[in-house]
Amino acid sequence: MDAVLAEAGERRIGWASRAMPVLTAIGAGFGGDRPLDGLKVAACLHVTAETAVLLGALKAGGAEIALAASNPLSTQDDVAAALADYGIAVHARAGVDRDTYYRHIHRALDIGPDIVLDDGCDLVNILHTERSDLVVKGGCEETTTGIIRLRQMAAEGALKFPMVAVNDTRTKRMFDNRYGTGQSTLDGIMRATNTLIAGRTVVVAGFGFCGRGVAERARGMGARVIVTEIDPVKALDASLHGYGVATMAEAAEIGDVFVTVTGNRDVIRAEHLAVMKDGAILANAGHFDVEIDVRALESMAEEVHYQVRPNTDEFVVNGRRLLLLAEGRLVNLAAAEGHPAAVMDMSFSAQALAVAWLAAEHASLKPGVYDVPDGIDARVAGLKLAAAGITIDGLTAEQEAYLHSWRSGS
Structure with a gap:
């Protein structure tokens, strides 16, 4: 060694x-x-x-x-x-x-x-x-x-x-998935592309704890955030947090940066790739490299320019340049440090x-x-x-007894 x-x-x-x-x-x-x-x-x-x-x-x-x-x-x-x-x-x-x-x-x-x-x-x-x-x-x-x-x-x-x-x-879930994934995913995207997040439309696929973290960090950096979801409760939650909620078909036409965070496959498919803007950035923060249909992207491209920047490959589809980060693998670990x-x-x-x-x-x-x-x-x-040098309160004996008794009223 x-x-x-x-x-x-x-x-x-x-x-x-x-x-x-x-x-x-x-x-x-x-x-x-x-x-x-x-x-x-x-x-x-x-x-x-x-x-x-x-x-x-x-x-x-x-x-x-x-x-x-x-x-x-x-x-x-x-x-x-x-x-x-x-x-x-x-x-x-x-x-x-x-x-x-x-x-x-x-x-x-x-x-x-x-x-x-x-x-x-x-x-x-x-x-x-x-x-x-x-x-x-x-x-x-x-x-x-x-x-x-x-x-x-x-x-x-x-x-x-x-x-x-x-x-x-x-x-x-609260800290690793939310704060860790949120920060490291944006870190990976910025290292790979040096893009300005402020003013861009960031599409986050999935609003679990990881997706929530990505959406929070992107909004904190000045992005307009759109969430796509299949779960109506999570979609409603995203809406009440002030995010736009849309289908991927709708979001594909207006997004600048796409981040998949679902744990499922084929979240971004050929029909979505076909309508994306020139310069759209595709990043995956789910575990496996199946959330973005990379094979479809490869088959659709008339030209491919690998490593136009470290961890960034450019696929030219109908004259539009689509930028795939980290081969569709975990962008926060492949293009940054996790x-x-x-x-x-x-x-x-x-x-x-x-x-x-x-x-x-x-x-x-x-x-x-x-x-x-x-x-x-x-x-x-x-x-x-x-x-961290932080102390918190503990229950008094009376509070403990109150929480464990159904006989105590108001």
Whole structure:
């Protein structure tokens, strides 16, 4: 492994850890308690500095770890080199093709994991389809797309072991999905295009927590925001927040920047691409590269100019230039650095504590999708407040009694 690259990765990890006091404290506690002694962990995660801090905490707790990338365009090679120096088996390299991506996941699974960490459910899917010989005690899923797939597996009776929905904690949804995705997505778009957001029409497909964050950040930078949705309640919510609400067919003709944040496929299709403005920017902040129909875009284009800027490809369709960012993959990780470390501090702290909980409780859990125990979420939020020097009120004895009695009237 390149020693210079590893040294650069170590510096990057050190910088991230400064903004991750909660996870750092948990890692220190794990070093004393060793809750993961003797356990093997296979992870399919974005290979970033923030992930490195998480894996460091798990290793301090006694885990043996193998890591594959959950997106080849998000892999930071210097971080991968530093992790390898730290004794973690890393199977990841920036920019690999699809076949190599899946081969790396198989190599991570060769460790024979007791616990798995996934980001998008690709690793768990392979465990159920191609590596069913492996016996896994449980795992954690980090993102919305993965939870959708896991819940479908559970509904069909296909899921073979317990999985914890780390994505569904309040701290993850409210802060990681909303503030992290919102900021990092706009960061990726601006790095890739150097476009001015103010005064532009930004179309956000999906108004879940991630879409809400993108819409908020875009409006905060002066954009006119239009939301597209299939859920009437979310569409109404977007309208009452003051955003325009339209179908994608309507928005396609007037949008300047399009951001998909749905977890579904073919959100932007050929009929939408056919009517977009010259210079329209296409970005995906959902997990997989299926939300924008890239194959349709390629087939429609009379010319393609790759890398007109880093992470920006230009497709000429009927004389109009459509700009696809990061090959339709996660723009915030492929064209920028992903969520700020301060946000990932909470998400990965919940992940680390959930792994320790699984290690202790897996024998009593049936196959299925489990929420993170409330106590973990509250502990993470409390530690984050304490690290920021913020104190909050607590209930008095009288208030506690009032909340637990139906006999008290007005």
